[in-house]
Amino acid sequence: MDVARCPTPRMPTIIVVPGFEPAACHSQQVGKERRSTKCRHSLHTNQMRTVVTERAETSADSDPSLAAEAETRRAADSSERAYNTIRKLLVEFKLKPGERINEVQLSRSLGVSRTPIREALNRLASEGFVSLTPNRGFFVRSLSTEGLLDLYEFRSIIECAAFKLMCERADDSEIDRLRSYWEAIVDAYPDQPPDVILAEDEGFHLLIAELSGNPELVGQLSSINARIRFIRRIQIEHPSHDKAQITSHSAIVEAAVKRDAENGAKLLREHIEMTVSATQQALKDALLKVFAPDNGAELKRRRRARDA
Structure with a gap:
C-alpha cells in the first residue's frame, strides 16, 4: 500500500496496544471518576451538615440545660441592647431630666419584654443615669445643681485625705502604680470618647484612695462617683473640659x-474646684439644650405663658 497516496483521515488514528487503554479515553475516564467522586463528596458533606444541624436542634430540644443556656444568651443580648438604647436616649436628652420613664412604652418601641428593660434601668441607676423611687418607678436624673456643691465638697475632703495617707503609707512600688497608670493613658486621654475619659478619670482618683490603705475612703468615693456620674459625663462632653485636666493630673502624679x-x-483641691466650675457651666448649657432647643423659642413660650 502506497502511504503517500492515502487520503488524510478525518479522525486521528488511535493505536491500541493490548493491555493499555487509549490516552484520550483514559483521560476522559479519569475526569468522569473525579467528577463522580466530587459529587459523592459534596453530597456526603451536605448530608453531614444536615445531620449535625438536626442533632444540634434535637439536643437543644431534648437537653433542658442547652435550651436554658440559649435562652440566657438571648435574654442577655436583649438586656444589653435595651441598656445601650436607653443610655443613648438619656445622653442625647431624648428622655428629659426629671421625667418618669415609661417601661411599657420602651418595651413596645424596642420590641422586648419588660424584664430586659428593667435590667437595663437597674444598671443605669447604679451608674447614676436614672433614679428609682419606690412604688413610682424610674426617673431620669435631674440636672439641678441642688446638692451638687455638697457632694463635690465631700469629694474634695475624701480625696485630699486619701492623698496624704497614700504619701505616708504607700511604698515605692505602689506609688509607681499611680505613675504608670497615668503614663499609660495620658497621650490618648483628650481624644477618647466621653465614657472612656470618665472611666479613666474615676480610675485615677480611685487608685489614690486605694493606695491610702483605707477601704472606707474607696467606698465613699465610689458612692459619690455614682451620684455625680451622669452630670460629670455632661461636663466631659462640654467645651469647658479642656487640656487643663491633663496638666492637673500630671502635677498630682509628680507630687x-x-x-x-x-x-x-x-x-x-484646686482640680476639683475647677471641675465644679466647669460642671456648673455645662449644666446651664444642657438645660438650655433641653428646654430651649430652637434658639430659646420654647423658653420664651413658657415665659409668656407664665406672665399671662
Missing part, C-alpha cells in the same frame, strides 16, 4: 512621686 503630701492635696 505623689515626691511624696509631697501638702502640695498634692492642694493640687487635688
